[in-house]
Amino acid sequence: MISSWFHLNPRSGVPLYLQLKEQVKxxxxGGVLKPGDRLLPVREMADNLSVNPNTVARAYSELEREGLLSSEQGRGTFIRAAEPLLGEEERKIQVQGLMDKVLVEAFNLRLTPEELQLLWKQRLQAWETRLRGAKRGGW
Amino acid sequence: MISSWFHLNPRSGVPLYLQLKEQVKxxxxGGVLKPGDRLLPVREMADNLSVNPNTVARAYSELEREGLLSSEQGRGTFIRAAEPLLGEEERKIQVQGLMDKVLVEAFNLRLTPEELQLLWKQRLQAWETRLRGAKRGGW
DNA sequence: AAATATGTATTAATGTATTAATACAATTAT
DNA sequence: ATAATTGTATTAATACATTAATACATATTT
Incomplete structure (x- = not known):
């Protein structure tokens, strides 16, 4: 059962709906959830995670607004297969903004560009590996 | 005057003290502020930004806790020159965490590893260029 | 020594975010 | 058709974050 991979920590300081959002994302x-896959119904997921159904509903609806999920009343909530909502350029700008934040933090931690570059290479490779595994149904 | 580069937007949704923190960081x-540089006193900075002195004090003290600034009662607040508070390994782990968040967002925006790699290269180079400029007193 | 400049601490006012309780709407299954 | 399943909307309780008001402590300057 897919949902059992999610678990929330009510004392982490991070809002429950955000924890769920991040885990779904x-x-x-990572390819664990694929386009077309169905998520548990809000109530079932809520039971599963021991939270109020509205908390799950909020996570789902925000993820839908972001283009990751598609919810249909009476039918269920699914991983969205369609094209991203944002255009190519907007998406790149968004990612660039996130990268700049990483760079600011990293330089303030006194990492050198070389160290940074190495770390990046490692992380990117880790994800590529994981994705390849998921396509073969690794999980 | 250094502080005039900062300006806060009270209606942006982002807390004032966070806006200031991010701008200082x-x-x-980016090398605009260098180790040993002095920031404006809390009251003066507060006047300048039209916020309560406590708001500035909070930004300063959090940045001090993070190792970026050094505040001395009666003397002022300065950009810290000493070594980072965290050890090498911890700093790398922190940056890796941030990188992973970028990767999650990017893959959900359907960027390919190749596109991602190109963007990263561009942003890193942009920062390296800026840093070189700052060392020659570019601002 | 006194005055000034500066960061720090305490408390309170206010707004916002989070979660929950409950009812509603649409689809599907019987 | 009816019941069951599922997502959605509204409202309220609560907690937390943010900002401000004010007083205090330490260092520097005169």
Missing amino acids: TAVA | TAVA
């Missing part, structure tokens, strides 16, 4: 980005 | 990472 990570699962999709 | 960006200035330091």
Whole structure:
């Protein structure tokens, strides 16, 4: 059962709906959840995670607004297969903004460009590996 | 006057103290502010930004806790020159975490590893260029 | 020594975010 | 058709974050 991979920590300081959002996003980005896959119904997921159904509903609806999920009343909630909502250029700008934040943090931590470059290479490779594994149904 | 580069937007949704923190961090990472440089006193900075002195004090003290600034009662607040608070390994782990968040977002935006790699290269180069400029007193 | 400049601490006012309780709407299954 | 399943909307309770008001402590300057 897919949902059992999610678990929330009510004392982490991070809002429950955000924890769920991030876990879904990570699962999709990592290929654990694939386009067309169905998520548990809000109530079932809520039971599963021991939270109020609205908390799950909020996570789902925000992810839908972001283009990751597609919810249909009466039918269920699914991983969206269609094209991203944002255009190519906007998406790149968004990612660049995130990268710049990483760079600011990294330079303030006194990492050198060389160290940074090495770390990046490693992380990117780790994800590529994971993605290849997921395509073969690794999980 | 250094502080005039900062300006806050009270209606942006982002807390004032966070806006200031980020701007200081960006200035330091970009070489605009260098170790030993003095920031405006809390009251003066507050006047300048039209916020309560406590708001500035909070930004300063959090940045001090993070190792970026050094505040001394009666003397002022300065860009810290000493070694980072965290050890090499911890700093790398922190940066890796940030990189992973970028990767999750990017893959969910359907960027390919190749596109990602290109963007990264561009952003890193942009920062390296800026840093070289700052060392020659470019601003 | 006194005055000034500066960072720090305490408390309170206010707004916002988070979560929950509950009812509603649409689709599907019987 | 009816019941069951599922997502959606509204409202409210609560907690937390943000900012401000004010007083205090330490260093520097005169």
